[in-house]
Amino acid sequence: MAELVEERTAERSPQGAVEAVIASLSSDFGDRLATGRAIREQHANTVTWLANEAPDAVVFAESTEDVQKVVRACAKYGVPVIAFGTGSSLEGQVNAPLGGISIDLSRMNRVVSVHMEDLDCTVEPGVTRKQLNEHLRDLGLFFPIDPGADASLGGMASTRASGTNAVRYGTMRENVIALTAVLANGEIITTARRARKSSAGYDLTRLLIGAEGTLGIITSLTLKLHGIPEAISAGICGFPTIRSACDTVIATIQSGISVARIELLDEVQVRASNAYSKLSLAEQPTLFVEFHGTEAGVAEQAERFGEIAAEYGGGAFDWATKPEERSKLWQARHDAYWAALPLRPGAKALATDVCVPLSRLAECVDETKRDIEEMGLIAPIVGHVGDGNFHTMPLIMMDDPMEVTRVKAFVGRLTERALAMGGTSTGEHGVGQGKRKYMEAEHGGAALDAMRAIKQALDPQNIMNPAKILP
Secondary structure (H helix, E strand, O other): OHHHHHHOOOOOOOHHHHHHHHHHHHHHHHHHEEOOHHHHHHOOOOOOOOOOOOOOEEEEOOOHHHHHHHHHHHHHHOOOEEEEOOOOOOOOOOOOOOOOEEEEOOOOOOEEEEEOOOOEEEEOOOOEHHHHHHHHHHHOEEOOOEOOOOOEHHHHHHOOOOEOOHHHHOOHHHHEEEEEEEEOOOOEEEOOOOOOOOOOOOOHHHHHOOOOOOOEEEEEEEEEOEEOOOEEEEEEEEOOOHHHHHHHHHHHHHOOOOEEEEEEEOHHHHHHHHHHHOOOOOOOOEEEEEEEEOHHHHHHHHHHHHHHHHHOOOOOOEEEOOHHHHHHHHHHHHOHHHHHHHHOOOOEEOOEEEEOOHHHHHHHHHHHHHHHHHHOOOOOEEEEHHHOEEEEOOEEOOOOHHHHHHHHHHHHHHHHHHHHOOOEOOOOOOOOOOOHHHHHHHHOHHHHHHHHHHHHHHOOOOOEOOOOOOO
């Protein structure tokens, strides 16, 4: 246990409590409990510039009962417990700043049932979105929420993820029918039945979606499914300015065109994606667009979009008609994070997002672009702009304190601008550690007190993913 003692700080759980939990769990989990430094660090933040704060041990759960055993042991000794899916979250949600036990849910990866007639399925939390869609493909069904990374569905629910299809199909909030979770006292609850609507009692499903594991650990989900569209059409359209691209998005949505995906890449991200994903796009602000429906409906929607784009100076619409061409296009969009990193070798990335009312999108993106240029940052912009959500990723040399300060100021300005426009500090990344300080400005003191009261009622010891969400 010497290694654990060396790393523990005064704020972490007492040494004796952690050792007691690990000793208690060792008899139940054997080699499914790991305390080596490398594996613990793999189960903390590894994606962005936030510090890696490793747990004291990792348990690989294989059932709801396994999760229950871990939570009960942690509750007995007052030790934190943090759920881990694939580790793709971007705001430090899987960090363990107070130490504790990380529960790796990746082995809970069964598709439990599919109800084709009802268009729903039940899955364990470690199933990833790609695994589920591979399972569903031959049934003519798919699950539409598509955040880019091949994230676990439990993690996607916990962070209220959305992604490229949200403009048509909604977010995880709209696509989770029910879930099972283990609460801080070790009790197992199921939040709803499979019925598509209910007026029976508090909506515990929505309470746990987006709670980032601070109220309970999700161990199964019942999800809405959709039929694979008869026709899918995708393409790209370049614009002279980022403002004209955003204005096209606003006009497209306001006109009632049922677009399935409409994604923005600024010229910096286009340059990065050309190099990384072997594309050959003109280096200018570009929209990636996709339509779903019947052959006739898709053709009509695409034609109308092209007319709107032309009104705002958009170039010729370049269609990706073959499935492999569409796949390459959307894979390039999903790889935007990795594509951007080579723009500044040796830099760390800060991926951040905001979301504003659609009518303020062009203004917000335009002002953000101006900040990037005036501050001398390399920070590509991408966005699920059909619902007012966009991302930017400053690349930072962490050994330059002045640059770090400048980036923090940039993120502060971006967030304050979004809030002033009636938006939110995060459209889909979640709060975690990175956005906690903006919660009071966004929600107000009374709303935060209500959140704290819920947290206190469900987790009086504050063991469920502590030091997240609530400042």
